[in-house]
Amino acid sequence: MNKSIELPSGAKVAMTLADFESGLALYEAVTEEGYEIRIDVGMEVLELYKNVFCRASFSKKIKAALWKCFERVTYNGEKITKDTFEKVEARQDYLKLCMEVGKFNLDPFTKDLYAQYAPLLEKLRAGPA
Numbered sequence: 001m002n003k004s005i006e007l008p009s010g011a012k013v014a015m016t017l018a019d020f021e022s023g024l025a026l027y028e029a030v031t032e033e034g035y036e037i038r039i040d041v042g043m044e045v046l047e048l049y050k051n052v053f054c055r056a057s058f059s060k061k062i063k064a065a066l067w068k069c070f071e072r073v074t075y076n077g078e079k080i081t082k083d084t085f086e087k088v089e090a091r092q093d094y095l096k097l098c099m100e101v102g103k104f105n106l107d108p109f110t111k112d113l114y115a116q117y118a119p120l121l122e123k124l125r126a127g128p129a
Helices: 020-035 045-058 060-070 082-086 088-110 113-126
Strands: 002-006 012-016 073-075
Touching: 012 088, 020 045, 020 060, 020 088, 060 088, 073 088, 082 088
Parallel strands: none
Antiparallel strands: 002 012, 012 073
8 A cells, every 4th residue: 555645845755554563553552642641521622632742742652653654655755764854844844744654554453443433422422311
């Protein structure tokens, strides 16, 4: 499975799905970090996004798993290394790239989850019966 995108800077990215073990490690890291996020019915959406963003940004497990996934990604035709983001111009792409590579590699594990949990989510949105 492959995907090509263009980042806001104009950089061209080509992704190949990570191997199962690396993809699963990312899924487990994201799930573990997500488990720790407190969600309340009355919570503001902005607060939830902030909590998710900060938790994911600080997670060493998610970062390590993403870097394994980066092994099958090219940035302007070159393999991604830590040196890729030494260029100041490339730093604006780092977080967007993390999001895109993360979504691409998590999708095969989660594709079907929304359909399974949609009825439960609707009941939660409706409030107490």
